[in-house]
Amino acid sequence: xxxxxxxxxxxxxxxxxxxxxxxxxxxxxxxxxxxxxxxxxxxxxxxxxxxxxxxxxxxxxxxxxxxxxxxxxxxxxxxxxxxxxxxxxxxxxxxxxxxxxxxxxxxxxxxxxxxxxxxxxxxxxxxxxxxxxxxxxxxxxxxxxxxxxxxxxxxxxxxxxxxxxxxxxxxxxxxxxxxxxxxxxxxxxxxxxxxxxxxxxxxxxxxxxxxxxxxxxxxxxxxxxxxxxxxxxxxxxxxxxxxxxxxxxxxxxxxxxxxxxxxxxxxxxxxxxxxxxxxxxxxx
Amino acid sequence: xxxxxxxxxxxxxxxxxxxxxxxxxxxxxxxxxxxxxxxxxxxxxxxxxxxxxxxxxxxxxxxxxxxxxxxxxxxxxxxxxxxxxxxxxxxxxxxxxxxxxxxxxxxxxxxxxxxxxxxxxxxxxxxxxxxxxxxxxxxxxxxxxxxxxxxxxxxxxxxxxxxxxxxxxxxxxxxxxxxxxxxxxxxxxxxxxxxxxxxxxxxxxxxxxxxxxxxxxxxxxxxxxxxxxxxxxxxxxxxxxxxxxxxxxxxxxxxxxxxxx
Numbered sequence: 001x002x003x004x005x006x007x008x009x010x011x012x013x014x015x016x017x018x019x020x021x022x023x024x025x026x027x028x029x030x031x032x033x034x035x036x037x038x039x040x041x042x043x044x045x046x047x048x049x050x051x052x053x054x055x056x057x058x059x060x061x062x063x064x065x066x067x068x069x070x071x072x073x074x075x076x077x078x079x080x081x082x083x084x085x086x087x088x089x090x091x092x093x094x095x096x097x098x099x100x101x102x103x104x105x106x107x108x109x110x111x112x113x114x115x116x117x118x119x120x121x122x123x124x125x126x127x128x129x130x131x132x133x134x135x136x137x138x139x140x141x142x143x144x145x146x147x148x149x150x151x152x153x154x155x156x157x158x159x160x161x162x163x164x165x166x167x168x169x170x171x172x173x174x175x176x177x178x179x180x181x182x183x184x185x186x187x188x189x190x191x192x193x194x195x196x197x198x199x200x201x202x203x204x205x206x207x208x209x210x211x212x213x214x215x216x217x218x219x220x221x222x223x224x225x226x227x228x229x230x231x232x233x234x235x236x237x238x239x240x241x242x243x244x245x246x247x248x249x250x251x252x253x254x255x256x257x258x259x260x261x262x263x264x265x266x267x268x269x270x271x272x273x274x275x276x277x278x279x280x281x282x283x284x
Numbered sequence: 285x286x287x288x289x290x291x292x293x294x295x296x297x298x299x300x301x302x303x304x305x306x307x308x309x310x311x312x313x314x315x316x317x318x319x320x321x322x323x324x325x326x327x328x329x330x331x332x333x334x335x336x337x338x339x340x341x342x343x344x345x346x347x348x349x350x351x352x353x354x355x356x357x358x359x360x361x362x363x364x365x366x367x368x369x370x371x372x373x374x375x376x377x378x379x380x381x382x383x384x385x386x387x388x389x390x391x392x393x394x395x396x397x398x399x400x401x402x403x404x405x406x407x408x409x410x411x412x413x414x415x416x417x418x419x420x421x422x423x424x425x426x427x428x429x430x431x432x433x434x435x436x437x438x439x440x441x442x443x444x445x446x447x448x449x450x451x452x453x454x455x456x457x458x459x460x461x462x463x464x465x466x467x468x469x470x471x472x473x474x475x476x477x478x479x480x481x482x483x484x485x486x487x488x489x490x491x492x493x494x495x496x497x498x499x500x501x502x503x504x505x506x507x508x509x510x511x512x513x514x515x516x517x518x519x520x521x522x523x524x525x526x527x528x529x530x531x532x533x534x535x536x537x538x539x540x541x542x543x544x545x
Contacts, residue, residue, distance in 0.1 A: 089353055189348055190389040190451075194402045194458050195379030204405070208392060 072165045073218040076172030083173070084180045085202065097173075104170035112167045168221045175217030179210040299324040299462060299492050300345065305359035307340055309352065314340050318359075318518045320511060322462070327488055329495040329507030329524065331539070336513040338496040342464045345494065346381040347374045379406070382460035386470040388447035390439035395431050398439055398450060402458035421453040425483060445476025452483065462492045469502065481506050500540055504528050512536045514544075 079097075087094040183206045191201045298321035307315040315337045322328045330338045343349045345361065347368060361368050368377055379402075391398050399418045408414065418435070422428040427449045431442070439450055448468060455463060465484070469477040484493060484506050497503050503510055504524060511521040512535070520527060520536045531537045538544035 185351075186385065186387065186389050187391070189351070190385065190391070191401075192351070193346060193348060193378055193383040193385075194405070194455065195375055196405045197375050200405045204401070205391060 072168040073172050073221065075165075076169045076221070077176050077214060077218065079169070080173045080176035080180065084177045085198070085206075098177075101170040101173050104166070105174045112163055115163065115166075167224075171221035171224065172218055175220065176210075176214050179213035179217060180206065182213065183209045297324055298322060299364060300494075301360075301362040301365075302345075303360045303362070305341075305344065305357065305361065307337075307344065307349075308354075308356040310354040313516065315344075315516045320518060320521045322492060322494060323509070324492050325488060326508040327484065327493045327495055327506055329497060329503040329510045330513055331497060331500055331503045331510060332513035333539070333544070334498060337516045338498070338513055339466055341513065342383075342466050342494055342496045345462075345464060346378050346383055348378075348383065350374060379458050380460050381462045381464065382455035382458055383464045383466065384448070384452050384455055384468050386467040388444060388451045388471070390442075390447055390450060393438070394436045395439050395442075395450060396435040399453050399457050401454060406458075417457050421457045422450075424456055424487075425449045425453045426479070427453060443476070445472050445479060448472060448476070448480060449483070452480075456487075456491075460491070462494060463487065464494045464496075466496050467498065468495075469497070469499070477502070500528075500542070512539060514539070 083094050083097060187205055187209070188201055191205050196204070300322040302321070303319050305315060305318040306313065318341065330341060332338055340349065344357065349355050349357070363377065363381070366372065368374075391401060396418055397404075399421055400414045403414055403417050408417075419428060422431060427446060430446065431450075434441070439447055442450065448471075452463075452468075469480050472480065481502065484495070487493060488508075495503065495507060507524045509522065510524040510527045512519045512527065512531075512533075514535055520531060520533050527536060528540050531540060535544060
């Protein structure tokens with residue numbers, strides 16, 4: 001019985017939940033670092049070979065798009081799982097986050113672009129002095145930063161990352177939660193009645209049914225975020241940078257690689273869905 | 285019949301005792317102060333009109349109500365003398381007290397995977413062992429001859445009745461001691477209902493069965509002991525024969541004769 005559950009047990013559960021959440025969340029950061037380092041090493045080697053130089057800008061941009069989205073979406077999905085599966089509906093943390101997500105999810109994406117250009121650009125200098133945005137330290141570090149698709153002396157790169165996360169996360173959380181909710185209670189109960197634990201129910205029933213929807217959710221969030229943010233940044237940079245020709249070029253590449261990625265991922269999702277969507281096996 | 289003799293003897297060990305069980309969903313009280321005992325090897329049926337709390341009651345017995353929001357309960361349920369709830373392991377409990385639902389819910393995957401599910405989640409993955417489990421339990425339900433050649437296919441092509449039998453086989457494969465049926469024939473046609481009822485009678489040799497239904501005659505046919513639930517109260521609980529032929533309470537008499545509910 002719920003009411004009879006001892007307090008100590010509940011506390012234990014809470015602690016283990018928190019630990020899982022932190023582990024899941026922090027997985028993204030080392031991945032990001034490792035990717036960045038390998039990437040820096042790669043470009044140094046690549047810049048030595050002259051013919052590869054012409055290839056690097058589109059690859060730069062594709063790399064940026066892929067890695068940011070990977071981290072942001074992974075974190076969003078982890079958040080949604082925690083909220084939907086582990087926190088009870090009455091929990092204040094869940095209600096708080098859900099209301100924030102509902103508000104952020106309803107904001108038209110163009111406002112994120114305005115937010116990015118307005119707030120983040122104005123405070124970029126402050127962010128740099130307090131150390132949130134890292135200034136280049138030493139020649140080696142500078143080279144690594146310079147090799148990113150955006151020049152290191154303007155913190156555009158970090159602004160893109162921040163805006164992305166702010167924009168992708170609520171959409172991903174919202175749609176992943178909806179996907180998890182779409183797995184009907186009877187299926188879960190039938191699995192529980194056979195003696196499956198919470199993890200086993202998730203692993204064997206819920207995730208297989210909700211997976212395509214979760215992936216689609218991530219891609220949808222990505223595409224909408226990319227389209228608007230890239231456009232706004234394109235306009236900003238085209239207007240205000242010292243070398244407008246070069247920068248707008250870079251942003252056209254950024255935009256096109258983003259578009260390429262979203263088209264590619266949506267095709268992939270379509271293929272996945274048609275392969276697994278058995279008409280006899282609807283997502284009840 | 286030996287079972288009748290067993291039924292009459294008062295000293296059969298109770299496998300499940302419920303004491304002063306009351307249940308609330310939020311502020312609404314659904315069950316009021318229920319006390320009864322389920323004896324080993326018998327079929328205990330709960331009858332009553334819709335919304336009388338039958339499903340809530342049987343779902344309590346394997347702690348499935350733990351997932352219902354705003355659920356609150358007082359009182360004790362003892363399985364083999366040990367109180368469930370508090371620090372007890374609900375997952376282990378549900379392996380011993382299985383359940384079959386009103387609507388058959390086959391899982392994703394093949395018929396074979398469905399029956400093997402219980403064994404697999406318990407960490408039993410040796411394929412020869414699984415083969416035996418699948419065949420044995422499908423034979424028990426009488427479904428083996430019909431699905432022998434289509435074990436690798438999805439259960440959706442089976443009829444609703446066959447799917448329900450598959451769900452029973454799946455529940456039996458976990459090797460429970462008690463099996464709860466929550467209106468198992470609610471969606472079935474009369475012929476399939478007869479099949480399930482026959483199966484229930486056969487299963488009493490190995491299992492203790494609890495049966496919730498709103499069909500009076502069905503309860504009369506399959507059960508040894510019956511309880512009449514009305515508006516969350518257990519009006520009468522006793523031998524089926526007595527409930528149906530010589531009820532003590534007026535409301536029970538009105539219900540079994542068809543004047544109530």
